[in-house]
Amino acid sequence: MLGDQHFKETVELTLKVIGGKWKPVILCHLTEGTHRFGELKREMPAITQKMLTQQLRELEEDAIIDRKVYVQVPPKVEYSLTEYGLSVKALLNVMSQWGEQHQERLSEQRM
Template sequence: MGDQLFKSSVEMTLKVIGGKWKLVILCHLMDGVKRFGELKRGMPDITQKMLTQQLRELEDDGIIHREVFVQVPPKVEYSLTKYGQTMEEVLNVMADWGQQHQERMNEA
């Protein structure tokens, strides 16, 4: 696992989903389609600017789909693409590890 391909693959993954908020956004979208306001309410510590930026980057990478409905007021919905749904396994592994780590820290 210490070879260059492994390292560059991990680097590529982090380039796409790295940062504090992208994984949290993906967790919310695993539950289904969400509007911008729903995402914002689910992550009260994120700024509107940062949420917009992170959503754009995930859309650019083909992880999420943004659908705009032409109406007043404007309605925009976000969902995982089929490709984005492949992140579920990664998120599950991360959640399991995080739970184990929390238990370990509680024992210390």
């Protein structure tokens, strides 16, 4: 029974760090490399600027992403995965595989 509780707690912790509607999507984009704020916003047109800012700050606080500020005019800020954040890539791959299987299942049910 104790193992089951630990499993639930660690899944909950994972979801607290990278869960939600936008964080996995942000992380997918950052697995492709460094992005500026505007690039992320263009690649996710449905997210508000406020929500993107909030999600990026939370990922930065959890040491999943790195925020690099260049002192220039206009200001330039880049976001990338930290070395620790790269470990999320394996989880995103599993989520993608599951989503693909789920999509196939839904297609079969419609036939």
